[in-house]
Structures are given as C-alpha cells and as structure tokens.
Amino acid sequence: MFKTLIFSCIFLLQFYTLCFAESIGDLLKNPEDFSGKSVTIEGEVIGEPLRDKGGRWINVSEGEYKIGVFVKDPRVVEKIQSWGSYKQTGDYIRLKGIFYKSCPQHRTLGIHGEEITVEKRGLPREEILKPYKAKLAAFFFIICLTMGLIYFIKVKYGKRD
Amino acid sequence: MIISPDRKDFSTIFNILGRLVLGLGFFMLIPVFTALAMKEVSPFFDFIIGFFITVSLGLVLTVFFPIRKEISWLHAFFSVSIGWLVFSLLGAIPLFLSSHFFSFVDAWFESMSGFATTGLVLIQDLDHLSSAHNMWRHLTMFIGGQGIILASLSILTSARSVALGFYVGEARQEKILPNVVATARFIWKVSFVYLFLGVSIFFLILSAKGLSPLRSFLHSLWLFFASFDTGGFTPQSQSINYYHSYSLEIATIVFMLLGAMNFNLHFWIWYRNKTELVKNFEIRTFLISVSFLTLVLYFSLKFLGNQSILFRRGFYQLISAHTGCGFTNLTGPELNTFPSLGILSIILAMMIGGGICSTTGGMKIMRVGIIFKTFFMEIKQKMMPFRAVYKDKIHHLQDVIVSDKRIKEAFILSAIFLVTYLSGAMVGIALGYPGLASLFESVSATANVGLSMGITHHTMPLVLKLVYILQMWAGRLEFIAIFVSLGFVVSLFKK
Numbered sequence: 001m002f003k004t005l006i007f008s009c010i011f012l013l014q015f016y017t018l019c020f021a022e023s024i025g026d027l028l029k030n031p032e033d034f035s036g037k038s039v040t041i042e043g044e045v046i047g048e049p050l051r052d053k054g055g056r057w058i059n060v061s062e063g064e065y066k067i068g069v070f071v072k073d074p075r076v077v078e079k080i081q082s083w084g085s086y087k088q089t090g091d092y093i094r095l096k097g098i099f100y101k102s103c104p105q106h107r108t109l110g111i112h113g114e115e116i117t118v119e120k121r122g123l124p125r126e127e128i129l130k131p132y133k134a135k136l137a138a139f140f141f142i143i144c145l146t147m148g149l150i151y152f153i154k155v156k157y158g159k160r161d
Numbered sequence: 162m163i164i165s166p167d168r169k170d171f172s173t174i175f176n177i178l179g180r181l182v183l184g185l186g187f188f189m190l191i192p193v194f195t196a197l198a199m200k201e202v203s204p205f206f207d208f209i210i211g212f213f214i215t216v217s218l219g220l221v222l223t224v225f226f227p228i229r230k231e232i233s234w235l236h237a238f239f240s241v242s243i244g245w246l247v248f249s250l251l252g253a254i255p256l257f258l259s260s261h262f263f264s265f266v267d268a269w270f271e272s273m274s275g276f277a278t279t280g281l282v283l284i285q286d287l288d289h290l291s292s293a294h295n296m297w298r299h300l301t302m303f304i305g306g307q308g309i310i311l312a313s314l315s316i317l318t319s320a321r322s323v324a325l326g327f328y329v330g331e332a333r334q335e336k337i338l339p340n341v342v343a344t345a346r347f348i349w350k351v352s353f354v355y356l357f358l359g360v361s362i363f364f365l366i367l368s369a370k371g372l373s374p375l376r377s378f379l380h381s382l383w384l385f386f387a388s389f390d391t392g393g394f395t396p397q398s399q400s401i402n403y404y405h406s407y408s409l410e411i412a413t414i415v416f417m418l419l420g421a422m423n424f425n426l427h428f429w430i431w432y433r434n435k436t437e438l439v440k441n442f443e444i445r446t447f448l449i450s451v452s453f454l455t456l457v458l459y460f461s462l463k464f465l466g467n468q469s470i471l472f473r474r475g476f477y478q479l480i481s482a483h484t485g486c487g488f489t490n491l492t493g494p495e496l497n498t499f500p501s502l503g504i505l506s507i508i509l510a511m512m513i514g515g516g517i518c519s520t521t522g523g524m525k526i527m528r529v530g531i532i533f534k535t536f537f538m539e540i541k542q543k544m545m546p547f548r549a550v551y552k553d554k555i556h557h558l559q560d561v562i563v564s565d566k567r568i569k570e571a572f573i574l575s576a577i578f579l580v581t582y583l584s585g586a587m588v589g590i591a592l593g594y595p596g597l598a599s600l601f602e603s604v605s606a607t608a609n610v611g612l613s614m615g616i617t618h619h620t621m622p623l624v625l626k627l628v629y630i631l632q633m634w635a636g637r638l639e640f641i642a643i644f645v646s647l648g649f650v651v652s653l654f655k656k
Contacts, residue, residue, distance in 0.1 A: 028492055028493040028494055028495065029494055031495070046288045046398075046403075047288065047403060048371060048372060048373075049371065050370045050371055050372075050405055051370050052405060052406075056371075059397075059399060059403055061288060061398075065493050066288075066398060066399050066403075066492075067492060067493075068399070068402065068405050070405075084288050084289060085288070086201065086289055086290060086291045089289075106473075107473040107474075108405070108473060108474070108492070109491075109495055110405075125289065127201070127202050128203065129202050129203050129206065133203065133206040133207070133210065133258065134206060136206075136210050137206050137209050137210050137213065140213035140217060141209075141213050143213070143217045144213040144217045144220070147216075147217050148220060150220070151220050151224050154224055
C-alpha cells in the first residue's frame with residue numbers, strides 16, 4: 001500500500017513536470033523565485049539561433065513575454081528547423097533548463113537550456129490580401145492621378161501668383 | 162505689435178505644408194520598393210495606399226492653396242508645428258493597415274513615436290512584422306531625427322531668408338555654417354558618413370552572430386537609424402537584448418553617443434580643432450552628469466546585491482536614457498525590478514537628454530550646465546565686493562560669456578520641460594498608475610527617449626495615449642514653435 005502511494009506520487013510528480021511548464025511572464029516578473037532552479041517553458045522560437053562563445057542563443061516567445069535561452073549542445077539547437085518571422089511561424093518548443101536572474105557566464109537574465117522537444121513544427125504564414133486594400137489603392141490612385149493632372153495643368157497653363 | 166495671420170497667411174502655410182507632405186509621400190516609396198524586393202504583397206498595398214493618400218493630400222494643398230505672401234517666420238513656425246502632426250497621421254496609415262495595431266490611435270502613437278524619435282511602441286506581434294513596415298518604422302526616425310524640414314531645406318534654395326525660421330522651429334538653435342541651407346546640407350553629409358560606418362560595423366557584428374547577409378544588412382540599417390537618430394525602435398520586440406551580443410551593445414553605445422552630440426561639435430572636430438572634444442562645455446557637463454548618475458545607479462544596485470548587472474545592463478540603460486535613444490538590453494519587465502533610486506537616476510538622465518542641435522530630446526545638457534553655472538556664478542558674485550560685476554565664461558567652440566539671454570533661455574525651456582514632465586506624470590497617477598512609473602513614462606515620452614516601465618501598452622486608456630502623443634510632439638519641437646503658433650491662433654480671436 002505504502003509503495004503504491006509512493007509510486008503514485010512519483011508518477012504524479014513526473015506527470016506534473018512533463019505537462020506543466022512555467023510561464024515566461026512569471027519567470028520575468030519574479031526572477032528571484034526561480035533563479036538557479038530548473039524550469040520548463042513553452043513557446044515559439046523567434047528569429048534565428050545566434051552564435052555566441054560556446055553555444056547558441058535562441059529566443060522563445062509566449063506572446064507578450066520573450067526570453068533568451070543559451071544552448072551549449074549544437075545537437076539540441078539543430079532540432080529547431082523554423083523560426084518566427086513575417087513569412088514563417090517558428091517551431092513551438094518545450095524547453096527544460098536552468099533559469100538565471102543573472103547568469104555567471106553572460107551576466108544577463110536567461111535560461112541555460114538542456115533539453116528541447118519540438119511540440120509543433122513552424123509553418124509558412126499565409127499572406128492574406130484583404131480585398132478592400134486593392135479597391136482602396138485603385139480609388140486613391142484615381143484621386144492622385146486627377147490631382148496630378150490638375151497640378152500639371154495649373155503649372156503649365158495657370159497664372160503665376 | 163503682435164502679427165496676426167490672415168487668410169493669405171493660411172493659404173501660404175497650407176501650400177508649404179503641401180510641399181512637405183509631397184516630400185513625405187516620396188519617402189513612402191522606400192518601403193514600397195522594400196515590399197517589392199521582399200515579395201510582401203499585403204504590405205506593398207499598405208504603402209501604395211499610404212503613398213497615394215499622402216501625394217493626393219500634398220497636391221490638394223499645393224493646388225488649392227497658393228503662396229499668397231512672401232514666406233516669413235510666422236509661416237515657418239506654423240508649418241513646422243502642424244507639419245509634424247500631419248506627418249505622423251499620414252505615416253500611421255500604412256502601419257494601421259498592417260493589422261498589427263488594435264486601433265488607428267495606436268498606429269498614430271507609433272508613428273508619432275517614430276517621427277519624434279521616441280521609441281515607445283504599441284505595435285503587436287512585432288516579431289512577425291514585414292520588412293516593409295519595419296523599414297517604414299525605422300525610416301520615420303531617420304526622417305524625424307534629421308528633421309523633415311531640414312531635408313527640405315537642404316534642397317530648398319529659394320527660401321533662404323526664412324530658412325532659419327524652419328530651422329529654429331524644429332528645435333535647432335545653432336547654425337553650423339553661416340547659412341542655414343549649407344548647415345542643413347552639412348548635417349545630412351555627416352549623417353550619411355556615419356550611416357556608412359554604422360551599417361558596416363553592425364553588419365559585421367550581426368553576420369558573425371549568424372544572421373543571413375540580407376537580414377544582417379536590414380537589421381544594421383534599422384539599428385543605425387534607431388541609434389544615431391536616438392529613436393530606439395528595433396525590428397524585434399526584445400530590443401537589443403534579442404541579439405545577445407556584447408559587441409553590438411558597445412557599438413550601439415558609440416552611435417547613440419554620436420547621435421546625441423551637437424552637430425556643431427561634429428563639424429568642429431571634423432574640420433577645425435579635435436581638442437574641442439575635451440574642452441567643450443557640453444561634453445564636460447555630459448561627462449559629469451553620466452559619472453554622477455552612474456554612481457547613484459551603482460549604489461542603488463549595490464545595496465540590493467545587484468552590482469553584477471551594473472555595467473552590462475545598468476550602465477547601458479543609463480546611456481540609452483541620457484542620449485534619448487531608448488534601446489534596452491533588459492528582458493521584459495526587468496527594469497521594474499530596479500530599486501527606486503536606480504529608476505530615479507535613469508529618469509534624471511532622460512530629463513537632461515543630449516546636446517543642443519542633435520537628434521535628442523529633453524532639457525539638453527547645455528541648458529542644465531548653464532543652470533548649474535549660474536548657481537555657482539551667483540555664489541561667487543555674493544562673495545565679491547558689493548559693486549563688483551562678475552560674468553563667467555563657458556567654452557563652446559570658443560569662449561563665450563554666459564549672458565543673461567542664455568540664462569533666461571535655459572531657465573524658461575527647462576521650466577517648461579519640468580512642468581510637462583510633471584503634468585504627464587499627474588495624468589498617469591490620476592488614471593491609477595504608480596507614481597514613479599507614471600513619472601518615468603511621462604519623462605520618456607516628453608524627452609523622446611522610449612524606455613518604458615510597462616505603462617505604454619495597448620490597454621492603457623485612450624486619454625493617456627493622446628497625452629503621450631502630445632508630449633512627444635511638443636517635446637520634439639521644444640514647445641516654442643507650438644506656443645508661437647498657438648499665440649497666432651489666439652490673436653485671430655482678438656482681432
């Protein structure tokens with residue numbers, strides 16, 4: 001009975017750490033509470049991985065809040081195939097690492113990432129041209145052309161003030 | 162006798178405005194070509210619409226409102242003050258069409274922030290913004306920072322007599338060369354030399370970080386616009402922190418400082434006397450101010466055990482604030498974790514700003530220096546015999562006596578700035594925001610800095626958005642052109 005209870009607790013704890021990620025907003029708002037601790041975050045990778053001494057930086061966004069993650073192992077970074085930009089959504093990842101309020105290596109706030117799981121691959125963003133834009137452009141083109149003609153006639157044939 | 166404008170004056174003002182609006186329209190072609198080059202269809206239409214509206218308005222104004230009077234200072238002041246409002250409204254059109262703003266006011270806020278080289282943002286999902294829109298956001302800072310009127314002046318040769326009116330209207334007090342048109346051209350020349358230098362340096366750094374050549378080039382260009390024109394926009398929502406690059410932070414500090422330096426001083430150092438850099442009153446005042454505020458920041462962070470972040474991050478915010486740029490290498494709301502004394506030192510740096518005749522806002526270091534000089538002069542005067550007349554000198558390009566006129570101007574403008582800083586803070590407090598954050602945001606808007614403690618957000622009340630727009634506009638033009646224009650309007654009712 002006691003063993004079952006312990007195993008259940010361990011299972012639940014594992015399940016918790018696997019399923020529940022810390023919010024990036026919480027990390028940024030309360031850095032003291034998390035500094036030096038192992039955290040798990042989820043979010044979209046924004047921008048390309050950036051080189052730095054001994055590793056690469058990736059930027060992870062959960063919407064309003066973003067955080068830089070330093071990853072030493074190049075194989076971990078290679079899992080990321082697309083990053084967020086105008087034409088692309090970035091891979092949605094789940095990342096485990098140590099959060100630092102001021103990391104000893106870089107003296108900045110961030111996470112030193114250890115494991116990355118790609119939850120959802122990034123996709124090309126569809127460009128939707130709203131129909132009213134083409135109509136608006138045509139309308140103002142006509143106005144602009146008319147005004148241009150009036151201006152031209154005035155300059156060419158009008159009286160000088 | 163006060164001059165009161167009549168119908169002919171307004172016709173002339175609208176005509177000048179029309180010409181300036183036409184100029185702005187042609188600047189919009191740059192993002193149009195960017196959209197074409199990057200194959201961004203929807204942004205292409207956003208800017209084509211913006212271009213047609215702007216050019217149409219410019220043509221309407223020039224066709225229907227002919228120049229009916231010889232252009233004078235009255236027209237110059239009016240055109241400058243109305244011009245900045247009109248530019249920001251027109252500049253907001255393509256931004257609003259991008260669907261990255263919740264309302265047109267938000268887009269207007271962003272546009273005014275760009276033209277006024279502030280850097281406060283209300284844009285949503287910046288990391289997925291098109292290159293064309295990013296080009297426009299950063300270009301507004303270049304246009305605003307260099308002075309759109311200044312751009313016109315450099316090609317305008319027919320209105321030399323009133324060129325000074327436009328020049329002063331855009332909050333520039335010192336001519337570099339005897340004639341204003343030549344001065345305007347020199348400022349553009351300096352800017353293009355630094356543009357080449359800045360883009361090259363940033364490009365090397367970003368390429369080394371692993372950005373593709375095209376992205377490196379675009380980001381370098383935009384970061385140059387934002388740093389040299391002390392604007393503070395960035396193409397990524399994490400500001401400079403996105404790049405995680407120490408060398409980029411140092412390079413941006415250099416260009417922020419160059420942008421905050423008096424253009425007159427650039428001219429002197431380039432062509433006349435390099436030792437001016439160490440003798441100049443503005444530079445010395447700036448060094449004293451930075452040293453003092455760094456010390457305050459250091460102690461405030463030390464007592465909270467945060468001294469490790471002083472140089473990498475504390476000092477960066479301080480320089481960014483003092484030069485009016487607004488770049489940050491902090492992560493999200495990290496600034497809010499700074500102790501109050503540290504925040505206060507950043508507020509003071511923002512209040513003071515950079516050099517006269519530079520792209521920065523704020524009270525300006527020259528005026529603050531003169532105020533302190535006057536204080537010491539007053540003490541010395543009291544220590545002298547009763548009938549003694551005492552005048553002190555400052556070294557600004559040459560030795561100049563601290564005249565009563567200079568003192569008066571320094572005190573009046575500094576007082577107006579202080580009143581505006583406090584008024585904006587009071588509006589923030591009245592709307593329920595914390596006092597220190599309200600003051601921080603108000604100073605940031607008025608001094609055209611762009612650092613934020615989080616109040617600037619799309620959810621903030623409409624009133625506050627409008628107040629900050631007003632502060633950015635008034636702060637950029639240093640009030641005088643606006644007050645003179647208002648005076649002329651009031652005089653209409655007294656006729």
